[in-house]
Amino acid sequence: MVTATEKKLLMKGNEAVGEGAMIAGCRHYFGYPITPQNELTAYMSRRMMDVGGTFIQSESELAAINMVLGAAAAGARAMTSSSSPGISLMQEGISYMAGQQLPAVIVNVARGGPGLGSIGPAQSDYFQAVRSGGHGDYHCLVLAPSTVQEMMDFTILAFDLADRYRNPALVLTDGLLGQMMEPVVLRQPDQRKPIDKPWALTGCKGRGPREIKSLYLDLDLHEAFNQCLQEKYARITQAERRCEHFMTDGAKVLLVAYGIAARICKAAVVTARSNGQAVGLFRPITLFPYPTPELQQAARGIQAVLVVEMSCGQMVEDVRLALGSTVPVSFYGRSGGNVVVTEDVLAQVQELL
Amino acid sequence: MKTVFARPESMKSTPMHYCSGCGHGIVHRLIAEVIDELGIRERTVCVAPVGCAVTAYNYFNFDVCEAPHGRTPCVATGIKRVHPGNLVFSYQGDGDLAAIGTAEIIHSANRGELITAIFVNNGTYGMTGGQMAPTTLLKQKTATTHMGRDAKLAGYPIKISEMLAVTPGSAYIVRGSVHSPKNILKAKRYIRTAFQTQLDGLGFSLVEVLSSCPVNWRITPTQSNRYIDEVVTKEYPLGIIKDVSKPADAT
Numbered sequence: 001m002v003t004a005t006e007k008k009l010l011m012k013g014n015e016a017v018g019e020g021a022m023i024a025g026c027r028h029y030f031g032y033p034i035t036p037q038n039e040l041t042a043y044m045s046r047r048m049m050d051v052g053g054t055f056i057q058s059e060s061e062l063a064a065i066n067m068v069l070g071a072a073a074a075g076a077r078a079m080t081s082s083s084s085p086g087i088s089l090m091q092e093g094i095s096y097m098a099g100q101q102l103p104a105v106i107v108n109v110a111r112g113g114p115g116l117g118s119i120g121p122a123q124s125d126y127f128q129a130v131r132s133g134g135h136g137d138y139h140c141l142v143l144a145p146s147t148v149q150e151m152m153d154f155t156i157l158a159f160d161l162a163d164r165y166r167n168p169a170l171v172l173t174d175g176l177l178g179q180m181m182e183p184v185v186l187r188q189p190d191q192r193k194p195i196d197k198p199w200a201l202t203g204c205k206g207r208g209p210r211e212i213k214s215l216y217l218d219l220d221l222h223e224a225f226n227q228c229l230q231e232k233y234a235r236i237t238q239a240e241r242r243c244e245h246f247m248t249d250g251a252k253v254l255l256v257a258y259g260i261a262a263r264i265c266k267a268a269v270v271t272a273r274s275n276g277q278a279v280g281l282f283r284p285i286t287l288f289p290y291p292t293p294e295l296q297q298a299a300r301g302i303q304a305v306l307v308v309e310m311s312c313g314q315m316v317e318d319v320r321l322a323l324g325s326t327v328p329v330s331f332y333g334r335s336g337g338n339v340v341v342t343e344d345v346l347a348q349v350q351e352l353l
Numbered sequence: 354m355k356t357v358f359a360r361p362e363s364m365k366s367t368p369m370h371y372c373s374g375c376g377h378g379i380v381h382r383l384i385a386e387v388i389d390e391l392g393i394r395e396r397t398v399c400v401a402p403v404g405c406a407v408t409a410y411n412y413f414n415f416d417v418c419e420a421p422h423g424r425t426p427c428v429a430t431g432i433k434r435v436h437p438g439n440l441v442f443s444y445q446g447d448g449d450l451a452a453i454g455t456a457e458i459i460h461s462a463n464r465g466e467l468i469t470a471i472f473v474n475n476g477t478y479g480m481t482g483g484q485m486a487p488t489t490l491l492k493q494k495t496a497t498t499h500m501g502r503d504a505k506l507a508g509y510p511i512k513i514s515e516m517l518a519v520t521p522g523s524a525y526i527v528r529g530s531v532h533s534p535k536n537i538l539k540a541k542r543y544i545r546t547a548f549q550t551q552l553d554g555l556g557f558s559l560v561e562v563l564s565s566c567p568v569n570w571r572i573t574p575t576q577s578n579r580y581i582d583e584v585v586t587k588e589y590p591l592g593i594i595k596d597v598s599k600p601a602d603a604t
C-alpha cells in the first residue's frame with residue numbers, strides 16, 4: 001500500500017539494488033564493471049558522490065571484494081556487485097569473510113556460464129551461491145528477488161541479516177531483473193540505531209587490541225570454530241527461512257521456482273487456473289536457508305512437482321532432497337542466457353496433469 | 354634508575370615464533386617504536402599478510418586484520434576509507450606484495466591511497482619452505498630453483514619499489530635494510546617518514562626492508578647479514594627512491 005509520504009519511481013532493477021543499499025545506510029561500495037550489472041556500478045558512483053560516501057572502481061573483482069572485507073572489518077556497511085564470472089573471482093574473499101565472520105552484501109546479477117558464457121540472464125550460479133562457492137565449510141545468506149521492488153527490499157534486508165549474523169549475504173538475481181524497469185516504492189531509511197559491532201577494527205582507543213582473522217593453527221580450535229559456524233547456520237535456518245505460496249490451495253501440480261523464473265511461473269499458474277487447472281507455485285525467497293519444511297508442507301497432497309529454472313537443473317536437487325520419494329519431481333529449464341517462457345511451462349504442466 | 358630500553362607499548366609481551374636470524378622481529382619492533390613515538394597506537398590498524406608474518410596480531414598491541422594472500426593493500430584501503438583518521442598499514446612479504454598481490458599494490462599506489470606498505474623482502478617464500486620469490490636473485494638456489502634462478506626459465510628479480518615510484522600516486526618510496534645496526538636505525542627513520550607521509554595526506558607510501566632468511570638461505574645469521582651487504586644490496590640498492598616532500602635533485 002502506497003502512502004502519501006512514499007515516493008514511487010520507475011527504476012531499473014540494478015538501480016533499485018543500488019538505492020536499496022543507500023537506504024540501508026551503505027556508504028562504501030567497491031566494484032568492477034561487468035555486464036549485465038553495469039548500471040549498478042554507475043549508480044553507486046553517482047550516489048556515493050551525492051552523500052560523500054566511498055566509491056572505488058577497483059582493478060579487479062578480487063580487489064573489490066577485499067576492499068569490502070576491509071570496510072566490513074572496520075565496521076561499515078559495505079557492498080559489491082558483479083555478475084557470474086566476477087562473482088567467481090570474489091569467492092576467495094567471500095570465504096575469508098565467512099571465516100572472519102564479517103557482514104557484507106554481495107549482489108550477483110547472474111549471466112550464462114560456465115566460463116565467459118553469455119550476457120543473457122541465467123540462474124546457473126545457484127550451487128555456487130547456496131553451497132559454499134569458495135573453500136571451506138560455510139554458507140552465505142542468499143536472497144532471491146523476483147521483482148524490481150524486491151531488488152530494493154531484499155538488498156535492505158540483506159544488510160540487516162548480514163549484520164545480525166555477522167555473515168556475508170548474497171542477493172542472487174539475474175540479468176533480466178537487473179535490466180527490467182518497474183515502478184518501485186522508495187522505502188524509508190531505518191531509524192533504529194545501527195547494530196553494535198564490538199568486534200570492529202577502529203583503533204584500540206580505550207580498549208584492548210582486536211584482531212579479525214580466520215586462521216586457527218591449532219586443529220582442535222579450528223574444529224571448534226567450525227562448529228560455532230555450523231551452530232550459527234542452524235540458527236539462521238531456524239529463524240530466517242522465507243518463501244511465498246502462490247495459488248497453492250487445492251493444487252494438483254506444484255511448480256517450484258525462484259527469482260525471475262518464479263515470476264514467469266506465476267503467469268503460467270494464472271493461465272492454468274483460468275483454464276480450470278489446479279496448478280500452484282511455491283517460491284523459495286531465501287535460497288540459504290532453504291525453506292525445506294515449508295516446501296514439504298506445500299507438497300502434501302500434490303500429484304506432481306515441476307521445478308523450473310533458468311539452468312540445467314540445480315535447485316531441483318534441493319527440492320528432491322526435501323521431498324524424497326513422496327512425490328514425483330520433474331524439471332524444466334533453459335540455459336545459456338535463454339529465458340523460460342510461460343507457454344513452455346504450461347506445456348510441461350499439461351504432461352503432468 | 355633511568356630506563357633506557359624497554360618493550361614498546363605497541364608490542365605485546367609474547368615470544369615470537371620467527372626463526373633465529375630472521376628480520377621480521379626487528380621490523381616489528383621498529384614499527385612499534387615509531388608508532389609509540391608518534392603517539393598513534395590507539396588509532397593504528399595493521400593488515401597482516403599471508404606468509405611468515407601471518408600472526409602479526411600476536412605481537413602488535415593494536416588492531417590487526419588478516420587478509421587473503423596479496424590482497425593486503427585492498428583490505429587496508431577498505432579500512433582506511435572507513436576510518437580516514439587512522440594510520441593504516443599493510444605488512445607484506447615479497448610473495449604477498451611482489452607476486453600474488455602485484456596488481457593490488459600497483460593500483461593502491463596509483464590511487465594515491467593513504468596507506469603505508471611495509472614490504473619485507475627476503476628473496477624467498479619463508480613459510481612454505483624457501484621457494485623462489487619474484488625477488489629471488491639470479492643464480493640463487495631455492496626449493497624451486499635447484500640449480501639457481503635462471504632468467505631464461507624464471508625471469509628476473511623484480512624491482513617493485515622502483516615500479517611503484519613511477520606512478521604519480523606514490524609519495525614516498527624507500528628501500529632500507531636490517532642487516533646492521535646502522536641500517537636498522539636508518540630503516541626506522543624511513544618507517545617514521547612513511548607513516549608521517551600518510552598522516553600528512555601526501556599519498557601512498559612504502560618502505561621496502563631487505564631482510565634475511567637464514568634457514569631457507571641455508572647459511573648462518575651472520576653470513577646472511579654479510580650476504581645482504583655484499584650481494585643483495587647490489588641488486589636492490591638502498592636509499593630513498595621517491596620523496597615528493599623533497600625536490601627531485603635533493604633525493
